[in-house]
Amino acid sequence: MEIATITKKEIENTKREKLKREKPQVYEKIIKLADKERRGEPTCRIDIGYNYACNLSCQHCMANKFQKKARSLTVADMRNIAEQADALGWCQFNISGGEPLILKNFDEVLAALMPEKFHIGISTNGYFLTLEKARHLKEIGLDKVMISLDSIDPDLHNANRASKEGYEKAISAIWNAKAAGLDTIIQHVVSHQNAQSENTVELARFAQENGFSLDLVIAKAIGQWEGKHEVLIDRDDAAFLHKLNQQYPAARRDVFPSYGMKGGCGALNKCFHITQYGDVLICVFMHISIGNVFEDSLETIVARGNKIKYVRNFSPLCLSGEDRNFIDKYMTRFYGKPLPVDYREIFDADDFVED
16 A cells, blocks of 8 residues: 555645635634533534435445334424424534435525534535535535545446446546535445455545545444344454554544544444434434434434433444344344334333433
């Protein structure tokens, strides 16, 4: 591997300065996150699956496993969530799915999240992200686009996405997002089978050389991969990815330290997921519900989740994709069940802590 010329600190400083220029209210909140973390306060980024509709059928998809319910999130609900998050000092949203760019009311959804007060991203397959669309999204307050890319090899990406145009669309979207001034993140699912492959190295090099970030999302045995623990990375894979980050700082995992904040598993206190049906999940990848926004406040729900010792206590490993003890004992308890599963069905009495 080649040694990178730009450091992690330089990448972080460039992004922070950009945020300070474009969204000063968000910047003032985001620079306080490290202090909030040191005080033991949640610094939650909220990932919202506003709608699980999608134009593709990807092999590792998990969104289609959720049980449909009568009530779904509305634009008004999104505003309510944003107002609560702002009052708690939180400052980051991500809109996922499904594929958010097929939503006819996406502009309304984004506006409801108060872009002037939040750093907002989307997770997309890139299929509909034309240059015109990217510029429009930037104009109405979107900050970041995370575009899925399964391989630097077009055939491998297209096979996984069940789309003959998937690779071309994703690559075009990556360049379109950058041209529009959006923070551009390539999201790549890393399994035991591809973690140490030349493909992963090439993606890291591509991101580093072209001013992108590469988000290394380790595989989880959920969704279409439910129970397939052979996809989980091992210690050697984790060590390889750490070394990859040292040589290509643009390639990183969410458990790596960043922006003065400690690394480790971010379940709940750094990031949680709200489903299309209002259920709050400890993590995007843990289909365990700790409440519903139609019934309780975010503050109440997060406090409830923090009574689970695995959430409250620091873990250097990703609980849902790397900690084999947690996976074997708890993740397997929601296999084969209608999702999400209530947290009281997953955790035992001695898994909770007293205040």
